[in-house]
Amino acid sequence: MEGLDFSVLIPYMPLLLQGAWWTVVITVLAGLLSFGGGVVFAVLLLYAPWFVKVPVAGFMWLFMGTPLLLQLFLIYFGLVQIGIDIPALWAGIIGLGLHYAVYNADILRAGIASIDKGQSEGSRSIGFGRFQTLRYIVVPQAVRVTLPPIASNMIALLKESSLVSIIGIAELVNAAQLGISSTFRPFEFYIAVAVLYYLLNLVLEGAIALVERRVETTR
Template sequence: MDLDFSIITPYIPMILTGAWFTVKASLCSVIIGSFFGLIVGALRVLPFAPARALAATYIYVIRGTPLLIQLFLIYFGLPSLGINLPAFTAGVIGLSINSSGYVGEIVRGGIEAVPKGQWEASRILGLSYLQSMCKIILPQAIRNMLPAIGNEFVTLIKESSLLSTLAITELTMAGQQVRSVTYASFETFIAVGVVYLCLTSFTSLALQLIESRWQTN
């Protein structure tokens, strides 16, 4: 079989536009997901059993159900409750909620990796639990969390392909539209795969640079 990529050359701008939507959705989702994941992870180590149980249940449900089902519940399910969201907004919310469950466990692990002597030292200094967490524990825990959070961002870029099921013209949907016009399935999805590979490779490299600079400071 001979591959002819010249067939899809006129549609490269469409693919790149889809890639931009993928980047935008992934970036918004990882920021929002990390914020809520930080809260969930902090609740997981809170010295208050009901809060720990609530956070653990949240993580259990989010990590135990498919992202696709979560997206469908938000986009197709919420309208039955009178809540209608634009497709892109619903997609970002779904990705953010899913990401927060994984980030929550990353945060929990990062906090628990901080030596217990740091907690004892903060109590000796007369700091409250919140002050100890914000000023002493979290800054150290972030060093432990950076690689895992970076991997979560890379994973999120790939999982964003599921947004195509909500008719969002991200990279995968753009590829499907190009294929429907050119009928060049192999060439189209090879090109889409290469763009995904470039996005994840660039993201991994950028995160490695950030991590190395953080570790040397």
């Protein structure tokens, strides 16, 4: 029985590290889109007129009810058939970002609804408009309340970024597959990828903990 030989990884470490870098880029950009999109969707669901609210709710229902992998296929392979050609990298970022935006929206909607209405009424009494009230009073407090579940979604987003390898993006899993195709040593490469994902996860958890501490100091 042939044993493990991690020396086969050495020539491929630059490729794996490059894949890890693209995993970070995709996670950061998709995470920003998921948070910003979540805020927008939540506000529209709560305050927009019905002819805006209904399509937004339908869009969220569609993204919650279908697998992320299918959504990536539809964005990358499907939209090109109607003349919308999105590069693979941006298709992956948009797919991941929108997928988690709808879940963040559901969380933020509950957070916004939990804010005491007296605060909105008080801000309106001192001259704030609805947009200013949402921007400076309601949404920041809702984010503080919902930060833990949103942070959990960000960690899940990091892990599921591996799915973008299926549309040819050279992230961590894709880089490992390239190495495996040359060496036929899958176990060593997948162990290396697992270690790199674990390290990235530790960094993300540390960044989230730092954000949570800073948010606590602003209460």
